[in-house]
Amino acid sequence: xLEVRNLRKTFGDFVAVDDVAFRLEVGGSLAVVGxxxxxxxxxxxxxxxxxxxxxGSIAVAGKERGPGRPRGAGRRARxxxxxxxxxxxxxxxxxxxxxRDAVAEAxxxxxxxxxxxxxxxxxxxxxxxxxxxxxAGSLPRALSGGQRQRVAIARxxxxxxxxxxxxxxxxxxxxxxxxxxxxxxxxxxxxxxTTLLFITHDLGVVPHICDEVLVMRSGxxxxxxxxxxxxxEPQHDYTRRLVASVPKPGWKPRRRAQPPAA
Amino acid sequence: xSAAAPLLDIRGLRIDLPTGAGSxxxxxxxxxxxxxGEAAALVGxxxxxxxxxxxxVLRLLPPGAEVHGELRFAGESVPGxxxxxxxxxRxxxxxxxxxxxxxxxxxARSVGDFLVEGLTAARGVPVREARRRVEAVLQExxxxxxxxxxxxxxxxxxxxxxxRVMIAAxxxxxxxxxxxxEPTTALDVTTQEEVMAIVTEARExxxLAMLFITHDLELAAAVxxxxxVMYAGSTVEELPSGxxxxxxAHPYTRALLASRPSVGDTASGLRAIAxxxxxxxxxxxxCSFAPRCPRARDACRTDTPLLRAAGTGTxxxxxPHITEEAEQRA
Numbered sequence: 001x002l003e004v005r006n007l008r009k010t011f012g013d014f015v016a017v018d019d020v021a022f023r024l025e026v027g028g029s030l031a032v033v034g035x036x037x038x039x040x041x042x043x044x045x046x047x048x049x050x051x052x053x054x055x056g057s058i059a060v061a062g063k064e065r066g067p068g069r070p071r072g073a074g075r076r077a078r079x080x081x082x083x084x085x086x087x088x089x090x091x092x093x094x095x096x097x098x099x100r101d102a103v104a105e106a107x108x109x110x111x112x113x114x115x116x117x118x119x120x121x122x123x124x125x126x127x128x129x130x131x132x133x134x135x136a137g138s139l140p141r142a143l144s145g146g147q148r149q150r151v152a153i154a155r156x157x158x159x160x161x162x163x164x165x166x167x168x169x170x171x172x173x174x175x176x177x178x179x180x181x182x183x184x185x186x187x188x189x190x191x192x193x194t195t196l197l198f199i200t201h202d203l204g205v206v207p208h209i210c211d212e213v214l215v216m217r218s219g220x221x222x223x224x225x226x227x228x229x230x231x232x233e234p235q236h237d238y239t240r241r242l243v244a245s246v247p248k249p250g251w252k253p254r255r256r257a258q259p260p261a262a
Numbered sequence: 263x264s265a266a267a268p269l270l271d272i273r274g275l276r277i278d279l280p281t282g283a284g285s286x287x288x289x290x291x292x293x294x295x296x297x298x299g300e301a302a303a304l305v306g307x308x309x310x311x312x313x314x315x316x317x318x319v320l321r322l323l324p325p326g327a328e329v330h331g332e333l334r335f336a337g338e339s340v341p342g343x344x345x346x347x348x349x350x351x352r353x354x355x356x357x358x359x360x361x362x363x364x365x366x367x368x369x370a371r372s373v374g375d376f377l378v379e380g381l382t383a384a385r386g387v388p389v390r391e392a393r394r395r396v397e398a399v400l401q402e403x404x405x406x407x408x409x410x411x412x413x414x415x416x417x418x419x420x421x422x423x424x425x426r427v428m429i430a431a432x433x434x435x436x437x438x439x440x441x442x443x444e445p446t447t448a449l450d451v452t453t454q455e456e457v458m459a460i461v462t463e464a465r466e467x468x469x470l471a472m473l474f475i476t477h478d479l480e481l482a483a484a485v486x487x488x489x490x491v492m493y494a495g496s497t498v499e500e501l502p503s504g505x506x507x508x509x510x511a512h513p514y515t516r517a518l519l520a521s522r523p524s525v526g527d528t529a530s531g532l533r534a535i536a537x538x539x540x541x542x543x544x545x546x547x548x549c550s551f552a553p554r555c556p557r558a559r560d561a562c563r564t565d566t567p568l569l570r571a572a573g574t575g576t577x578x579x580x581x582p583h584i585t586e587e588a589e590q591r592a
Binding site: 035036144146147174175176177178179180182183186201202203204205206207208228231232241242243244245246247248249251252253254255256 | 307308404421450451452453454455456458459460462463477478479480481483484485507517518521522523524525526527528531532533534535536538539
């Protein structure tokens with residue numbers, strides 16, 4: 001479904017992403033895990049077409065995504081390939097637009113629906129993400145962070161994308177809400193067959209939503225493979241360190257290395 | 263706990279904040295005692311009132327906030343302190359570290375000036391002595407090239423390094439209590455481990471007490487002796503860290519544990535809590551967790567539960583969950 005080869009991005013002399021490659025099968029779910037400066041978000045932005053790669057190729061369903069930003073129909077066709085949901089749903093929603101209208105607008109961009117047919121599709125999407133009638137009539141500011149993130153996911157799904165990229169989409173949410181959204185994403189994956197690319201700094205959420213994981217550090221992939229084996233038997237020193245840093249029962253913080261230069 | 267007065271003693275704390283139309287209660291009831299050298303975590307989701315509670319210890323509340331109940335430090339009433347006494351108290355007895363260090367340090371001044379001034383201006387330590395102490399404490403928090411770092415501006419340091427500087431500033435004042443408000447939430451997980459290891463070592467070396475504010479139950483249990491859980495402006499459970507996983511009696515604590523994803527999990531659904539966390543402003547009659555609680559019965563919707571002994575700790579619940587293990591331990 002998604003194939004990335006030799007992806008590279010430089011900003012001046014700084015190499016943000018260095019030779020990243022992976023394949024993601026139809027209906028698969030891949031986690032890209034890394035700390036700040038790992039290049040995980042830049043990788044996601046290049047795949048979504050928000051950032052121009054310095055080198056390398058990205059293909060969706062066997063179709064190469066060319067350089068430049070297409071307009072009109074070409075742009076909408078691209079939107080149906082890949083959609084992205086961000087960490088802060090508040091900044092990606094129009095604060096003057098009611099939730100139902102925001103979702104309807106996204107549907108109309110991609111499907112020639114009007115009247116009852118449009119309303120039915122909007123209801124279907126709102127129902128899928130668990131936004132109720134009252135919330136659908138609200139402005140974004142009247143909603144909690146978790147509800148806003150549901151709306152952002154509904155808008156992304158309106159395009160019926162082949163690949164959904166989630167960039168730290170649960171990072172800003174309270175623990176109890178985070179679990180709801182993770183369960184929702186797992187549900188969406190089973191019901192719609194959407195391929196997921198999950199960008200996160202939090203290893204803990206990975207087993208719940210992904211089959212495969214790719215660990216990045218300083219722009220490079222240090223380790224990749226099926227989630228259970230990478231998390232239980234990490235091969236690379238850095239992955240081991242990352243797994244060991246996550247608080248769990250019986251865990252005590254330890255000093256492990258010299259502080260990073262900065 | 264010893265028979266002597268606890269270092270920090272909070273009883274029936276209530277905080278009202280001014281609103282457009284009068285005032286509203288943000289913190290309803292917090293009960294918490296901390297002995298010298300002890301570490302307790304205040305754990306909760308957004309709106310639970312954990313940060314307001316921590317800030318009330320230093321009287322760092324928004325203008326117009328009203329504090330009710332008792333708040334004592336080494337037996338002395340904090341709300342009763344004069345301005346002079348409060349300044350002395352903040353400079354030497356309690357130090358605070360925040361989530362965002364950049365919001366609490368002047369970006370135009372050097373790190374060294376910031377650290378040294380903390381001692382010379384507020385505590386009257388001579389400059390040479392202050393520099394010596396600052397360099398020593400920077401070494402202690404794992405900043406080996408202290409001299410170079412002291413010449414740098416905050417903007418030249420990474421988030422993790424700057425947070426170490428803030429911890430160094432807190433330690434240099436030689437306080438008896440450290441208030442740490444989500445000090446590692448904005449940091450990478452490997453940096454979080456370093457920073458928490460440094461805080462733990464420094465606490466043990468100095469017999470420093472800590473009130474650790476966090477949303478992360480697992481981290482709380484790892485670095486503190488006791489865990490105090492807050493929900494919608496009240497403390498709902500308190501228990502020893504070691505009993506968290508098997509002895510939690512309050513349905514909210516248990517639900518939080520079940521909804522937290524973990525690296526060792528298998529690919530199954532998380533047990534999410536329906537609804538969203540309430541803030542202190544919106545609590546209903548009865549138990550504030552009742553609308554989301556699977557165990558709630560009629561009494562929960564009318565009578566507000568108070569903290570009482572349950573299992574290995576205390577729990578504000580009419581129908582606490584008592585495990586066999588907890589019974590045996592108790």
